[in-house]
Amino acid sequence: MIRYIRWCAYFCALLLAALLANVARVQVWESAAYGANPANKRPAIDRYAEPRGDILVDGRPVTGSRDSGQLLRYERTYTDGPLYAPVTGFSSQTYGTSFVERAEDAVLSGTDPGLSAFPLWYDLSRGRPGGGNAATTLRAAVQQAAYRGLGGKRGAVAAVEPATGRILALVSSPSYDPGLLSGTGTRVKAAWERLNADPTRPMLNRALRETYPPGSTFKIVTAAAALDAGVVTDVDAPTRTPDPYRLPGTSTLLPNAAAGCAEASMAEAVQWSCNTVMADIGVRVGLRGMVEAAERFGFNDEGLRVPSWVSRSNFDTDMSPDQLALSSIGQFNTKATPLQMAMVAAAVANGGELRTPYLVDRTTRDDGSLVRRTDRRTLSRAMSPATALRVQELMVKVVEDGTGRNAAVPGALVGGKTGTAQHGVGNAGTPYAWFIAWARGQGAPQPAVAVAVVVEDASAVRGDISGNGAAAPIARAVMEAALRAGTA
Template sequence: MIRYIRWCACFCALLLAALLVNVARVQVWEAAAYGANPANKRPAVERYAEPRGDILVDGRPVTGSRDSGQLLRYERTYENGPLYAPVTGFSSQTYGTSLLERAEDAILAGTDPGLSAFPLWYELARGRPSGGNAETTVRAGVQRAAYTGLAGRRGAAVALEPATGRILALVSSPSYDPAELSGTGGPVKAAWARLNADPARPMLNRALRETYPPGSTFKIVTAAAALDAGVVADVDAPTQTPDPYPLPGTNTLLPNAGSGCQDASMAEAVQWSCNTVMAKIGVRVGLRAMVDAARRFGFNEEGLRVPAWVSRSNFDTDMSPDQLALSSIGQFNTRATPLQMAMVAAAVAGGGELPSPYLVERTTQDDGDQVRRGRPHGLGRAMSPATALRLQEMMVAVVENGTGHNAAIPGAVVGGKTGTAQHGVGNAGTPYAWFIGWAKAQDAPLPGVAVAVVVEDAEARRGDISGNGAAAPIARAVMEAALAAPAKR
C-alpha cells in the first residue's frame, strides 16, 4: 500500500514539475508573443485605464482626457484642436499616435521610468504612475497669429527663437481636429477615411514633413556661400551679369521677374531678388562649395527631430553647371521644409550659428516635478559672424527698400527675403509664395524671432513679389506677436 502511495506522490510531483515548466514557458519564453497577439486586449485596456498626461502651451493644457465608460475607458480630448494639431498630433485608440503625442508617448502614458523614483516597484506590481506632462516651447499668441494669417490656405508657418532654437509657433494649414480620431467605432473610422481622402491633406504636417522648392529665399544660402568662399568680397560691386543670363552650357536664357538686374551687385540682387546675378554667383562658387554651404545650413542632413521627426531638405550633390545655377536660386531639385528655412533665417539672425530647433521645454510628473528639460544647443556654424552681419544688413534692405516691405514692423528692425517657387509641368502650377525673416525689438541686443512662411496657393502678377503680397504679411503678424510678449522661462 505504501509503495502505491509513493508512486502516486512521485506522479503528482512530476505533474507539478510539468505545470511549473509550462507556466515558466508561458510567462517567460512566450510572454512577448502572447502580449503581441492581436487578440490580447489587456495592453490596450491597461493603456487607457487611466487619464493620459497633458501637452501644455504657455503652462496651460491644450489636451485632456474624457471618461467614455467603455472598455477602453479614457479618450483623448483637445482644446482648440485645429490650432494645435501640428504640434500635438493625435492620440487615437484606433489609429495610434502622431507627432508630439507619439514622441512623448512614454511620458504621457505613464510608462517612462523617469516618472517614478521606484520604477521596479511598478514593474513588479504590474502598475504604472500617473501620466506626466509635456510643456512645449510654443507661445499661444504667436501660434494663433500664424494660424489666423494662413486662414485655411494651404501652407505653413514656423517661428523660432534664434538664440536657443525654441519653436515658438508651428502651424500647418489647412488643419483638422484630432479629437475626431480619439475613440473607437464608426464615427472615428469615418473621420479617418474622410481626412485621408481630402485632397487638401489636412493631416499632413507641412511645417515638418512637406518639402517645397524654396525659390528665392535660398539666395540667402547662396550669398553666404559666396561671402565665406571669398567669391564675393564687396557686396556692392557690380557683378558683370547680363539680363537675361545664359545658363552655362545651354542655349537657355534665365530671366528676371523684374527690371534693374543688369550688372547688379549682390546686395542689389538680394534686395530686388535678381535670379540672374544669384545664379551666376552660385556657378562661380562651384558645386563642392555650394554643397558644403547647404549642408552647414542643415540641407542633406538626416535624423533631425524636434522631437517629432522632420523630413530631409535637399540640395543635389551631383549637378551640371546649368543645374547648379538653377539650384542656387532655389529651383531644380532644391527642396526644403518650412522649418529648414526658418533655421536659415535664425542662423543669419544668430550671428552664423545654426540652432537646433526643439519643441519640448520640459517633461514633468503629474505633480509638476521635472523629469527632463530641453537644452538649447547648436548644430554648428553655418557661416562666419562677418558674413552673418553682412546678410543681416542685406535682409534689412529687402524689408526697408526692397521686395519685402509688407513685413516691416514700426519700432522694430526687420530683415527678410521674399521668394516664389515655380513648380508643376513646365512651371504651370500656381507659384508657392515664401517669406523668411527675423525681427529685433529696437531696444533689444539680439533678434527675438526668426520665421518662415510658405503659401501654396498664392496668386501673383510677378515672381518674387508674391512672397511680399501673400507670405510677408503673415510673417509680420507672427513676428509682432513674438516681440510683443517675451516668453516665460
C-alpha cells in the same frame, strides 16, 4: 499500500513541477509573444485605463482625457484642436499616435521609467504611475497669429527663437481636429477616411513634412556661401552679369522679374531679387562650395528630430553648371521644409550659429516635478560671424527699401527675403509665395524670432503672386506677436 501512495506522491510532485515549469515558460519566455498577440486585449485595456498626461502650451494643457465608459476607458480630447494639430498630432485607440503624442508617448501614457523613483515596484505590482506631461516651447500668441494669418489657405508657418532653437510656432493649413480620431467605432473610421480622402490633405504637416522649392529665399544661402568662400568680397561692387543670363553650357536664357538687374551688385541682387546675379554667383562658388554651405544650414540632413522627425530638405550633390545655377536660386531640385527655411533665417540672425530646433522643452510627472529637459545644442556653424553681419544688413535692406516692405514692424529691426517659387510640369503650377525673416525689438541685444512662411494657393493673378504680397504680412503678424510675447 504505502508504496502506491509514495508513487502517487511522486507523480503529483512531477505534475506540480511540470505546472511550475509551464507557468515559468508562459510568464518569462512566452510573455512577450502573448503580449504582442493581436488577440490579447489586456495591453490596450491597461493603456487606456487611466487618463493620459497632457501636452502643455505656455504652461496650460491643450489636451485632456474623457471617460468614455467603454472597455478602452479614457479617450483623448483636444482644446483648439486644429490650431495645435501640427504639434500635438493625434492619440487614437484605433489609429495610434503621431507627432508629440507619438514622440512622448512613454511619458504621456505613464510607461516611462523616469516617471517613478522605484520603477521596479511598478513592474512587480503590474501597475504604473500616472501619465506625465510634455511642456512645449510654443507661445500661444505666436501660434495664433500664424494660424490666423494663413486663414485656411494651403501653406505653413514655422517660427524659431534664433539664440536657443526653441520653436515658437508651427502651423500647417488647412488643419483638422485630432479629437475626431479619438475612440473607436464607425464614427472614428468615417472621420479617418474622410480626412485621408480630402484633396487639401489636412493631416499633412506642411511645416515639418512637406518640402517645397524655396525660390528666391534660398539666395540667402547663396549669398552666405559666396561671402564665406571669398567669391564676393564687396557686396556693393557691380557684377558682370548680363540680363538675361545664359545658363552655362546651354542656350537657355534666365530672365529677371525685377528691372535693373544687369551687372547689379550682390546687395542689389538680394534687395530686388535678381535671379541672374545670384545664379552666376552660385556657379562661381562652385558645386562643392554650394553643397557644403547648404549642408551647414541643415540641407540633406535625414536625422533631424524636434522630437518628431522632419523631412529631409534637398540640395543636389551632383549637378551640371546650368543645374547649379538654377539650384542657387532655389529652383531645379532644391527643396526645403518651412522649418528648414526658418533655420536659415535663424542662423543669420544668430551670428551664423545654427541652433538645433526643438519643440518639447521638458517632460514632467503629473505633480509637475521634472523628468527630463531638452538640452540646447548647436547644430552647426552655418557661416562666419562677419558673413552673418553682412547678410543681416542685406536682409534689412530688403525690408526697408526692397521687395519685402510688407514685413516691416514699427519699432523693430527686421530683415527678410521674399521668394516666388515656380513648380509643376513646365512651371505651370500656381507659384508658391515665400517669405523668411527675423526681428529684433528696439533695445534688445539679439533677435527674438526667425520665421518662414509659405503660401501654396495665394489668391492673386499668377503674375502678381509674390512673397511680399502673400507671405510677408503673415510673417509680420507672427513677428509682432513674438516681440510682444518676449516683453510680456
